[in-house]
Amino acid sequence: MAWATQTWTELVTMFGDNVWILIVTGILFVTAVIDLTQRTILKILHYRLLKKEKVWLDSFVDAARSPASFFIWVNGSVLTLTTVIMHFDVYVDMIPFIQSFKSTILTLSFGWYVIRLVHRLELHLKEYAREDERLDAVTVEALAKIIKLLAFILTILFFLNAFGVSLAGLLAFGGVGGIAIGFAAKDLLGNVFGGLMLYMDKPFTVGDWIRSPDKEVEGTVEKIGWRMTTVRTFDKRPLYIPNGIFSNISIENPSRMTNRRIKETVGIRYADVKQMNSITDAVKVMLRQHPEIDLNQTMIVNFNQFGPSSLDFFIYTFTKTTEWIRFHEIKQDIMLKVSDIIEAHGAEIAFPTRTLHLEADKGALNLNSGVEEKQGEGIKNESS
Numbered sequence: 001m002a003w004a005t006q007t008w009t010e011l012v013t014m015f016g017d018n019v020w021i022l023i024v025t026g027i028l029f030v031t032a033v034i035d036l037t038q039r040t041i042l043k044i045l046h047y048r049l050l051k052k053e054k055v056w057l058d059s060f061v062d063a064a065r066s067p068a069s070f071f072i073w074v075n076g077s078v079l080t081l082t083t084v085i086m087h088f089d090v091y092v093d094m095i096p097f098i099q100s101f102k103s104t105i106l107t108l109s110f111g112w113y114v115i116r117l118v119h120r121l122e123l124h125l126k127e128y129a130r131e132d133e134r135l136d137a138v139t140v141e142a143l144a145k146i147i148k149l150l151a152f153i154l155t156i157l158f159f160l161n162a163f164g165v166s167l168a169g170l171l172a173f174g175g176v177g178g179i180a181i182g183f184a185a186k187d188l189l190g191n192v193f194g195g196l197m198l199y200m201d202k203p204f205t206v207g208d209w210i211r212s213p214d215k216e217v218e219g220t221v222e223k224i225g226w227r228m229t230t231v232r233t234f235d236k237r238p239l240y241i242p243n244g245i246f247s248n249i250s251i252e253n254p255s256r257m258t259n260r261r262i263k264e265t266v267g268i269r270y271a272d273v274k275q276m277n278s279i280t281d282a283v284k285v286m287l288r289q290h291p292e293i294d295l296n297q298t299m300i301v302n303f304n305q306f307g308p309s310s311l312d313f314f315i316y317t318f319t320k321t322t323e324w325i326r327f328h329e330i331k332q333d334i335m336l337k338v339s340d341i342i343e344a345h346g347a348e349i350a351f352p353t354r355t356l357h358l359e360a361d362k363g364a365l366n367l368n369s370g371v372e373e374k375q376g377e378g379i380k381n382e383s384s
Helices: 002-015 019-051 055-063 065-088 092-103 105-131 137-162 167-184 186-201 243-247 270-289 324-344 362-383
Strands: 209-212 217-224 228-232 238-242 260-268 300-306 311-319
Touching (some): 019 055, 019 065, 065 092, 105 137, 186 217, 186 243, 217 238, 228 243, 238 243, 260 324, 270 311, 270 324, 311 324
Antiparallel strands (some): 209 217, 217 228, 260 311, 300 311
16 A cells, blocks of 8 residues: 555656646546446456357346446546536536436436346347247337336436426326327327237237238238338338228238138039039049148038029138148149049030020011012013
């Protein structure tokens, strides 16, 4: 300790009347050393936890790095500023406000820490949700946004309270003001609450294909925000939909279908009526033996109606796949096999035809024949 005392005495002698510069420099130097130390320690812990794949514990460590530096430097800066003010004896009336701000440093740092921590936990939970169906990424995002919002509001309230703002009065004013704001911004609030309902009810998630029979809405969901949802239409245009609309329209979510349906009507000629039973039976057998048809779902193949130019039977069945492209490949294969079955039974697929029955007018035919006879006699007379 003797060498430290001697060093300090020498420094004071060196600076003379400007000891405050030495004090300010010392405060900033100590602040920098403390910040460097905490950054080094947290960085070492961060890499060691990552190496051991303890990502959850690492989230708490990594989230603290910037807020800890903020806390250290703001404290050092406040102490430095107070020293300068006291030395020059100027703006002394600002010291109470500076001290009030100093008392909120921990609150501000903790609020920032919570927001950073929630953000990191959200990313890890979303990765976990991709592997575990019990956890939904949309729910994780909704909870993260709510926690961040609460942390931000509480931090602001404690910050204002430190400067003498009454929380009771602020909340009372907020209640009355909230009513006024609610009337003025009902559409905005409707969209926000609509977004909250989307997060809670989860009629669709990011990546789902949705459509509405009530509105011209169809496409793939790209983003679900608090105010609006972004849907990418099939012609690749972005469609921005206010969330409040979803509470007034019905939404179909084809992405959650369990099967895709094949529903087709096939017509054969009236001349092939005797082959109808054999054809429908053969089509049923073909469908039951097809590897892509779900036999646990409804399957119907029956003669349906006497059409204008065909005898119609319909096919009603479901594929195992829900993938759009694969579904059409399966449907094509089935329709071609149906055509082969019809041909194998000596029948033909009907196409629109029309038969005209002409009834001869007997009186007109007799009159025409009489005219022809008279004309023949005239020719004979001229020749004679």
